[in-house]
Amino acid sequence: MSGWSVTDGLAVALPRESVDTDQLIPARFMSVSRADGYGPYLLHDMRRDETGVRLTDFPLNRAPKTKILVARRNFGSGSSREAAVFALVDFGIRVVIAPSFGDIFSGNAVNNGLLPLVLPPETVEALLSDLSEAADEMTVDLGRGQVRFRNRVYEFTLPEVWREKLLNGWDDIDLTISRAEAIAAYRDRRMSAAPWVWPEK
């Protein structure tokens, strides 16, 4: 995964609360291999009618080049399915802006280069209102911690871990393996303190 520092692109309004993981990607598509891409399944049942035809008035269908999604509170609540993030990322989305996110979703997002950006509810409502008619250009700048939209600048701060990961596209496994000694030492301690963790059966 490659890192990024600035995302410039179309922002789209999805003025809904609790866009949960089952809506982001319905369970029936989760046996798909990642190599085949998850973009077509993003918000599948919201974007398409019963026969699978895309609804022309749905915001994402009107702006298929969207990079930034703006939604209401509790975005990504629900299951730990990383496929919800795969669907957003494979569609081309790099940033979701909302007043709050599901915790597991946020972690999954950052692990895939997607920024779950928390902004205050009033700011989100203002953005939703500005974007209600049509998608518009927005800039999200990780380095400066800024959202730039029309003539306005919104500041944000991120947990340092997230910022580093998104900027560098780091893979945790490599970072962790560099601590193999500490892990091995802990394992020895754990095994002597709680040997039953390694079952006798």
Place this chain on the structure above:
Amino acid sequence: MSPLTLFDKLWNAHEITRRSDGSSLLWVDRHLVHEGSHHAFARLAARGAKIAEPQLTYAVVDHYAPTRGRDAIPAGDIRKMIETLECNADLHGLKIFGLKDPDQGIVHVVGPEQGLTLPGMTVNCGDSHTSTHGALGALAFGIGATEVAHVMATQTIWQMRPKVLRITVEGCMRAGVGAKDLALHWIALLGADGARGHAIEYAGSTVRALSMEGRMTLCNLSIEGGARLGMVAPDEATFAYVEGRTYAPKAAHWEQALEIWRALPSDEGAVFDREVEIDAAAIAPTVTWGTSPEEALPITAAIPDPTKLAGTKAERVRDSLEYMGLTAGRPLAGTPVDQVFIGSCTNGRIEDLRLAAAVLAGRKAKVPGMVAPGSTLVKAQAEQEGLDRIFREAGLDWVASGCSMCVGMNGDLVEAGKRCASSTNRNFKGRQGRGARTHLMSPAMVAAAAVTGTLSDVRPLLEGRL
């Protein structure tokens, strides 16, 4: 030393190192994988890596497990998903609870049931309802595919330390009211994101009085209130539950473990980041009416009216009512249902089935429905007690164990526009199938809906039966 919470003790005991950015590397005692872990296995294969601790990693077939016709699964996605897990378990030398295993079941039922989940452990699984295992006094949380691959490769996980919320419940719950009602009650109170960023410790006399099954239901639903995990401090009930289970410590190890586990409960005077108190006597049988678990009300209430609300709240209620096909202002009770489902990691345990059977005994269901036990062992136990006969005689289907209609991956779906009274955990749009209308409630309440054909208060139906 300053007094510590249960959470502090578990976290500190598993912290290997901490980065300057504040994230901790935690040791993982138990890693549970299922069919959905295919992404993580693929990642591991792409790196050419092996599972670091096969002895601490267990595979369970549940999400795609057919509940009927297991001996001849037709070629297709479902069979492919199950075979992929079997191949990966074989490749990495993992114990697998496969479809033919008498111990198979839903991963969050199997873990505690087998003694794989123990007090004092860290437990991870690529499933949000991993919070269930916290009922034993374990630090248990769901993780995504990238993290699953990380745990596989290193037996560790990076986490930011969450805040700790104590929910204290005091008093006696009324007859016909249980852990499911308590969970839906607090989620409605605090919101589906009310406990975001927090680990919950459930405490108080009401929680202490819950059976282990009830504690698992309560911890299971922590995620529906946005919490990272839920926990109940281990006590004598916990130890009695764990003792003698297949993978539980034996003999000298048992004594040694008990000593450690008895020191786990939060110390007197330990400080929590946040405290919420709940009066158990105020809780009624609770059902959801909308498309988020926070949209829950006592069965005696009326369906919310968006014209009495303002702004985005009104918009949200209107949207939920439209999807659910409900009329604002009408009483919730009496709403006709098309079918019922009893099962899932939330309410598929023996106690859940006993309660549902207590309502259904000698009665007929007015609508079709399905009962899927949480594990094959629960199924056997229920059959030994004759519960299967009660369900069958009432007209419900008695099927094999798996996640089934809670998530519909195995093909057990609710049709579009149909209303299902369900003992599961999510009433999200499309959760049980595209256009399906889910009402969450306790297994006893589901049984009441089956008997009356409508959303109903179970209490009169339980009179003289408990």
